[in-house]
Amino acid sequence: MGVGDLSPVVEENPDGSGPFVILCDHASNRIPQDYEPFGLSEEALKSHIAWDPGALPVARLLSEALHAPLLWPDVSRLIIDCNRAPEAKSLIVAESEGRPIPANRNVSEADRARRLDRFHRPYHAAVDACLTRRRNIGLPTALVAIHSYTPVYFGRSRPWQIGILFDADRRLADPLIAGLQADPALTVGINEPYSPADQVYYTLERHAARDRLPAAMIEIRNDEIEDASGQRRWANRLKGLLFAAHTALLENGKAVV
Secondary structure, X not given: OOHHHOOOEEEEOOOOOOOEEEEOOOXXXXXXXXXXXXXXXXXXXXXXXXXXXXXXHHHHHHHHHHOOOEEEEOOOOOOOOOOOOXXXXXXXXXXXXXXXXXXXOOOOHHXXXXXXXXXXXXXXXXXXXXXXXXXXXXXXXXXXXXXXXXXXXXXXXXXOOEXXXXXXXXXXXXXXXXXXXXXXXXXXXXXXXXXXXXXXXXXXXXXXXXXXXXXXXXXXXXXXXXXXXXXXXXXXXXXXXXXXXXXXXXXOOOXXX
C-alpha cells in the first residue's frame, strides 16, 4: 500500500439518525507502508500498545444497533494518537509501557507536522463535519467513545471489567454508571483506569464542548472483548444502557436537540 492509498479516516453508517455518534480513536493498528519497518515485531503490533483490541467490533455493533454514525482513524496510535492534543508529549510516544518505539525516538518537527496533517487533523475534521450535519438538520446528539484497556499495566492488575470516563458534565456518565452498578457481578471503574487528568479525554472534550453535547468514554477491559461472543455480549449490554440513558436525558430536559 502506497502513501496515497491509506485513507486516514473511516466513517461508517454516516446517515445514521439515532441519538448517538460513536468514536473509536484507537480502532486500528495499521502502520502505513512509508513508516515501515517500524522497529516492532508483529506480536507487539497486535498488542494494546498499538491499538485498543476488541474496541472496533464493539463500536460497530453499537453503530448498527443504535443507528449511529461511527468514525475512526485508520492508523496505529504509535504513529500518532488521535486522542491527544496536538501539543501533548504523548501525541507520538518514544516508549510505551516500558517498551521503546525505535521509529519514534527522534521524530523531527517536520515529521510531527506531517503526521498531524495526514491523520490527526482529517479525523477531527470528519468528526466536526458529522456533528455539523446533524446540528443543521436538528438531530439530537450524544457522543460516545469506545476504548479498551489491558488487564495488567506495569505489573498492576486492574479489577474493573469496564470503566466510564467523564469530565464535569456527567449527564451521560451517571446513568451509565448506575446501570452497570446494578449488576453485582461487575466492578465498575468511575474515571478508572484513566480520567481526563491523564489527557485521555481530548477527542470528547474537543467535540462536545461547542454545543454542550452529553459525552462519555467507555473503557472495556480487553480480555472481556477478545472474541466475538464477548464483543456481542458487551455491545448488547451497552446498547440497552445507552438507550435508557438517552431516554432519561430527554425526560429530564438535558438532551441537546
